[in-house]
Amino acid sequence: MSQEGLQARKAAVRLLNGVLGEGRALADLLRGPILERLSPEERARAQRLATETLRRMEQADRLLKPHLRKPPPTGVRNILRLAVVELAQGGADHGVVNAAVTIAAHGKRTGHFRGLVNAVLRKIAATEDGDSAPEVDVSPLAAEMARLRSPRLPRWLRDPLKEAWGAPAVAAMEAAHLAGAPLDLTAKGDAEELARATGGELLPTGSVRLSDPGRISALPGYDEGAFWVQDAAAALPVRMLRLTPGERVLDLCAAPGGKTLQAAAAGADVTAVDISEPRIARITENLARTGLTAELVVGDALEQAGQYDAIILDAPCSATGTIRRHPDLPHARQGEAISGLIALQAEMIDHALTLLAPVGRMVFCTCSLLPDEGEVQVEEALARHPGLRVDPAARDLPGVAPEWHSAEGGLRLRPDVWAERGGMDGFYMAVLVKTA
Numbered sequence: 082m083s084q085e086g087l088q089a090r091k092a093a094v095r096l097l098n099g100v101l102g103e104g105r106a107l108a109d110l111l112r113g114p115i116l117e118r119l120s121p122e123e124r125a126r127a128q129r130l131a132t133e134t135l136r137r138m139e140q141a142d143r144l145l146k147p148h149l150r151k152p153p154p155t156g157v158r159n160i161l162r163l164a165v166v167e168l169a170q171g172g173a174d175h176g177v178v179n180a181a182v183t184i185a186a187h188g189k190r191t192g193h194f195r196g197l198v199n200a201v202l203r204k205i206a207a208t209e210d211g212d213s214a215p216e217v218d219v220s221p222l223a224a225e226m227a228r229l230r231s232p233r234l235p236r237w238l239r240d241p242l243k244e245a246w247g248a249p250a251v252a253a254m255e256a257a258h259l260a261g262a263p264l265d266l267t268a269k270g271d272a273e274e275l276a277r278a279t280g281g282e283l284l285p286t287g288s289v290r291l292s293d294p295g296r297i298s299a300l301p302g303y304d305e306g307a308f309w310v311q312d313a314a315a316a317l318p319v320r321m322l323r324l325t326p327g328e329r330v331l332d333l334c335a336a337p338g339g340k341t342l343q344a345a346a347a348g349a350d351v352t353a354v355d356i357s358e359p360r361i362a363r364i365t366e367n368l369a370r371t372g373l374t375a376e377l378v379v380g381d382a383l384e385q386a387g388q389y390d391a392i393i394l395d396a397p398c399s400a401t402g403t404i405r406r407h408p409d410l411p412h413a414r415q416g417e418a419i420s421g422l423i424a425l426q427a428e429m430i431d432h433a434l435t436l437l438a439p440v441g442r443m444v445f446c447t448c449s450l451l452p453d454e455g456e457v458q459v460e461e462a463l464a465r466h467p468g469l470r471v472d473p474a475a476r477d478l479p480g481v482a483p484e485w486h487s488a489e490g491g492l493r494l495r496p497d498v499w500a501e502r503g504g505m506d507g508f509y510m511a512v513l514v515k516t517a
């Protein structure tokens with residue numbers, strides 16, 4: 082067995098243990114010591130394996146259940162889950178099973194389960210050798226996995242989503258989460274030209290979509306800064322502002338800077354604020370690569386002063402709209418922090434309004450699926466501020482479908498929107514203007 086394969090799988094199991102055993106976010110673990118000693122290829126493989134296992138965990142558990150008399154400890158389960166997902170995705174039986182047994186044998190708490198790991202996986206791998214018509218290009222295990230329903234969201238999230246959008250919509254969102262996400266790019270200049278150069282699809286809203294992008298830094302135009310990665314939904318809030326050159330724009334929760342780059346590319350005079358210094362460093366890198374400029378401020382949005390023609394408030398939120406790309410999120414969180422985030426969003430709206438020029442406009446947005454972090458937040462802001470209104474005309478953008486309109490004048494996007502094109506992140510956005 083190649084060392085590369087073993088190291089990447091070991092790291093993937095440790096990532097799974099961090100998310101499922103300690104409730105940590107995968108993004109944080111990816112920056113920590115687990116991947117430190119691995120080559121770039123091993124890192125990419127470990128991340129891919131962990132992400133795919135989290136996405137299909139419920140299905141892997143169902144396939145494992147008949148072979149386990151009682152649930153083994155988390156560390157052992159994660160070794161088994163990873164191997165089952167790899168087998169279902171066409172991994173060579175003996176390589177996958179041997180790696181799993183070796184990983185179990187090397188672990189202090191998993192060593193004495195190596196016999197179990199070996200026996201269970203050999204039985205499951207044997208499914209692979211069953212009868213399948215030679216013309217069918219899917220292994221029996223993959224077919225069995227595909228027959229299982231899409232993994233369900235945990236109750237802390239499923240219940241409020243069912244209440245907000247109904248059971249069929251939640252099932253459609255769960256299917257979208259399982260399908261994962263394509264890669265969307267925002268062009269610095271001509272999007273049609275970028276689509277041609279990268280072989281991507283120009284979406285009706287102006288983003289460029291790649292279904293099989295490979296390494297991002299190897300895409301044509303990367304070094305010249307011709308684009309940045311930004312989901313099609315995340316690209317809409319700044320488009321709603323219709324910025325013109327020279328306008329003073331404040332981006333209040335700016336990092337890693339997708340919206341800052343859009344505003345700077347529109348020729349605006351941008352001030353980008355974020356509380357996190359390491360995350361501000363990512364805006365610096367993105368600005369340098371794209372040759373765009375903005376003033377960067379490490380600080381609290383609630384302490385920002387000044388007056389601006391347009392404000393972008395992409396407030397911290399549950400990020401439940403990004404589960405397609407972050408399948409760890411429902412497992413790493415339990416929903417307990419959301420009420421604090423909702424209160425912070427309201428405070429940020431109130432403070433941001435004090436920074437808005439009399440004829441200015443502000444886009445409030447969150448990558449959340451929960452109305453409490455979107456529609457309700459705006460309704461409550463309107464009630465608190467008598468002179469405030471939503472500008473529904475801001476939604477009149479190319480490619481924006483009327484079905485996405487929300488009652489109070491904003492846009493509600495969900496991962497099951499555009500299912501035939503590969504979906505989009507869950508997002509809420511509305512443009513607020515002062516009338517008095």
Ligand SMILES: C[S@@+](CC[C@H](N)C(=O)[O-])C[C@H]1O[C@@H](n2cnc3c(N)ncnc32)[C@H](O)[C@@H]1O
Pocket residue numbers: 315333334335336337338339340341354355356357360380381382383395396397398
């Ligand atoms: C949803 S992300 C922003 C994404 C960004 N607008 C983009 O398009 O790339 C939220 C950001 O808010 C920042 N943040 C959280 N609390 C903050 C605060 N009190 N003041 C300023 N930034 C804050 C976080 O560090 C995080 O970078």
